[in-house]
Amino acid sequence: MDQLKRQAAARALEEVRDGMQLGLGTGSTAKHFVELLGERVAGGLKVIGVPTSEATRADAERCGVKLTTLDEIDHLDITVDGADEIDPELNLIKGGGGALLREKIVAAASDRMIVIADDSKWVPTLGKFPLPVEVIPFGLGATRRAIEKAFADCGVSGQMAVRKAKDGHVFVTDGGHWIVDAQLGRIADPASLAKALSAIPGVVEHGLFIGLASSAVLAGGGGIRVIERRKP
Ligand SMILES: O=C[C@H](O)[C@H](O)[C@H](O)COP(=O)(O)O
Structure with a gap:
């Protein structure tokens, strides 16, 4: 490989x-x-x-x-x-x-x-790999609920987990943010989901390019x- x-x-x-x-x-x-x-x-x-x-x-x-x-x-x-x-x-x-x-x-x-x-x-369709969403730690509960709503609006759903580093602590990005990984399975309309996620205030960026x-x-x-x- x-x-x-x-x-x-x-x-x-x-x-x-x-x-x-x-x-x-x-x-x-x-x-x-x-x-x-x-x-x-x-x-x-x-x-x-x-x-x-x-x-x-x-x-x-x-x-x-x-x-x-x-x-x-x-x-x-x-x-x-x-x-x-x-x-x-x-x-x-x-x-x-x-x-x-x-x-x-x-x-x-x-x-x-x-x-x-x-x-x-x-892959024929994106989504088997968990979608990383970079978030601000402040207000994470509200941000997670908004992400769930964006998922539902775009016809996807799945478990979300705050990423952990190898040492068991929360993974912190180079920008000082956290990452929520979402197991969506299949993202039928990645462009719409990208737009919906970008509109959430606590979302810094997401992994859909x-x-x-x-x-x-x-x-x-x-x-x-x-x-x-x-x-x-
Ligand atoms: O944040 C990491 C990047 O998006 C990588 O480009 C991606 O995860 C692929 O990494 P690798 O080449 O190790 O599979």
Whole structure:
């Protein structure tokens, strides 16, 4: 599986040109991209990156990739990031690693977002992977009730749980927020659900990435598939 992730990362790296400003994703697949990018940088490639998490910042620094922020530059050429699920419209569930907020800010500031994954992430319909919803701890009860209502309005339901870290304490995101994971099973209309969740005051962001990915690079036993998003 790790080999497939690395192959997808290597294919995305072929899109990178000298002088590009890159969004650097988070997770085990994106980490391969950062490592391979570091090798190219050591060989003379000149790029600058914006990391989507403190973990990726540390990886990029270790790999010698020069970093900047979205305050210092006005756009990114390409963001390369992993995903937890990818559907045929290239809508995504992201946030399994808790980095969805910065990932979405960075993807939205990019001309192109390339999603890299092993082909187990390809699904006909999003929802089997629990949907991460990043929330403000204050007023969580009210926020949970509003999320439940949004789910019902969009025809989905399922158990919700505040994410815990490995040490048993509540998982806290890089932005200081909490994550509620919702087991929805099948999300028939991800765009409507995304809109409904975004309208809730206590929701900082959610893991539905709608219309952000430009292409997906999927590595499987039979080779690599590159899927471009259909124009609306
Ligand atoms: O918050 C984490 C990110 O959205 C990751 O890109 C996603 O969870 C996929 O991670 P991995 O490549 O480790 O499966």
